[in-house]
């Protein structure tokens with residue numbers, strides 16, 4: 377943890393940080409509940425709560441169940457202490473939300489972008505959009521306490537820099553935190569990989585709530601996994617954990633953009649599905665795909681293949697099922713290795729239909745050990761395209777308070 381002090385009232389010690397983390401995770405808690413949860417003495421909890429109340433970080437609420445005519449006092453985060461912003465940066469879209477300190481979304485804005493642009497250009501636009509959202513709430517930039525940013529590339533998390541990002545090479549080692557803090561001096565800034573941020577969104581506000589071990593698999597232009605282990609995001613030694621799109625599934629497969637052959641991503645992600653759709657047109661095996669291709673100005677997409685499969689086209693259906701089987705085969709390896717309770721499938725390709733999910737499920741069940749699938753659920757991500765921006769808000773909330781060592 378960093379010891380950088382950003383604001384006198386936002387630097388907390390470890391006991392205070394543990395109490396704040398418990399309240400953030402569970403919602404408002406009573407003195408006794410906090411003592412039981414954390415194993416601190418009643419006197420210790422009381423002293424810490426009084427200090428956090430004096431700093432205006434916590435507030436008292438009357439929410440508890442009546443116990444013998446008395447309601448216990450409950451302690452919750454003072455949501456109006458300031459603002460946080462979540463930024464979900466996709467390859468072609470920016471999605472931002474302004475939230476209070478309880479994670480309630482107050483403002484939201486989306487627009488197209490191109491991450492191949494220079495970082496200064498895109499981050500200046502992000503800063504403008506943040507100012508607009510603050511302005512809509514009559515907020516000031518010094519009230520912005522944290523910014524969480526999800527980016528489509530590998531991130532060295534503690535430094536907040538991208539390392540060899542294939543989609544956005546100009547961002548290599550760019551100091552995003554320093555750049556954003558020049559404009560928003562009171563804000564702590566955290567940057568993470570987009571899939572980790574989506575997994576965090578599900579764990580804090582979606583289907584992952586209360587689930588200790590699960591995998592979020594994003595399937596779009598690329599394929600990547602966010603791993604929640606013991607309730608926390610697992611980033612690995614250097615932040616590279618979850619890059620499962622480059623697991624080899626066929627040693628005689630096509631060359632991937634990473635330079636290896638037969639990567640799952642090269643064979644089953646959106647572009648591979650579109651390429652196989654185009655092959656089906658060229659071989660004359662699908663009139664439906666040929667018509668859809670002509671109607672879309674000659675551009676084949678994974679969505680077109682999915683729509684044709686839903687409409688009953690046999691060739692399209694086989695492409696969808698084949699992609700699902702390949703994804704499921706890889707996931708079976710993860711299931712045997714990690715024994716998750718749940719796998720959530722998200723990203724643009726997940727919208728190609730329920731047959732896709734069925735094919736994934738069948739392949740996982742066929743190829744995983746019986747014990748590892750006993751409690752396993754495989755579902756589409758319920759937050760869908762909102763998982764990223766919600767996760768980015770929770771990433772920001774994790775960084776509102778600076779913890780003293």
Ligand SMILES: [Zn+2]
Nearest residue numbers: 622632634639
């Ligand atoms: Zn690869």
